[in-house]
């Protein structure tokens with residue numbers, strides 16, 4: 001085989017399908033978010049970032065930066081090993097204690113990313129609980145799908161956010177069959193939220209464990225900010241809560257929180273935990289500071305929700321097809337990969353607005369979109385510029401002609 005030819009051909013296929021990913025080369029500067037520098041074609045200019053998953057700007061929060069600095073000074077750059085072999089730093093222990101309390105669970109376990117947390121936990125449970133059947137929401141994140149696949153247990157996929165369909169699928173198995181229901185709270189591409197209590201009702205009736213990915217909710221929902229399960233008062237009904245340190249907490253890493261025995265089980269049998277070096281102490285210290293700050297400051301969540309609601313309203317008023325998200329995510333439908341990229345390029349090149357196009361396989365073909373993530377740090381002037389720029393780009397590319405039946409109408 002001519003490997004080079006094969007690689008080049010596959011990439012050129014992607015390009016012709018409009019799915020080749022080009023990312024913006026950014027420099028996030030301390031204290032300036034959501035403004036960042038963008039390096040392009042030998043030039044540097046300022047842009048306003050409207051698609052960051054640093055949803056609350058905590059990655060640049062002074063207390064988070066100070067905590068990282070202090071730990072860096074005390075402990076150096078790396079952790080020095082896997083968690084079991086010399087790589088457990090006191091900051092990891094403190095952070096796991098904090099995460100357990102944050103999620104109102106007995107125990108918590110850190111991973112190097114949210115992806116690894118999902119992949120490792122789900123594959124470990126699927127592979128090691130004899131006869132386990134995993135029930136997975138059809139829109140679950142790739143890290144969950146890969147974890148479930150890797151566990152090689154039996155699997156059933158239920159219709160998105162549909163407890164009745166879940167009930168039908170669960171009913172086909174005897175009560176004594178071990179079962180695990182895996183789903184997310186906030187689905188980050190459409191911005192919809194799972195009916196967690198209803199899913200728990202169904203799961204409990206069938207003696208199934210529940211696994212909830214709160215990656216796009218951590219820091220942003222609930223009185224203390226641990227997620228939608230806290231907001232809905234159902235944390236005690238979820239067997240395992242999974243989350244990330246990389247989005248609203250502004251750092252990097254992932255976790256699960258559950259009973260002491262469940263966490264001990266994953267710690268003892270999960271290859272992605274056992275065989276991978278632990279996160280740097282400064283990372284753990286930064287995440288710890290971020291959680292402590294967010295637990296004590298609910299007002300940042302109110303401001304965040306207000307900014308998201310304002311962006312949705314203002315865009316819809318200008319006829320921009322915003323999907324009916326009930327979360328902080330503002331998805332704007334384009335419905336075509338090439339047009340989506342053109343819109344994104346125009347916004348960046350001519351209006352200084354960075355919103356990355358979202359294409360297949362992240363979303364289905366024909367639902368390509370621009371996913372806007374307002375933060376508490378986007379001020380009114382930035383918001384007005386966003387709306388004007390979207391409006392101008394929609395006119396220039398004649399995007400108003402496209403029909404998006406699910407988009408929110410301004411009058412609604």
Ligand SMILES: Cc1ncc(COP(=O)(O)O)c(C=O)c1O
Pocket residue numbers: 113114115116118141143184188213215216244245246253254
């Ligand atoms: C729903 C969901 N789960 C897990 C992950 C992985 O988290 P991390 O970015 O911490 O690896 C993502 C990442 O975007 C996600 O969207």
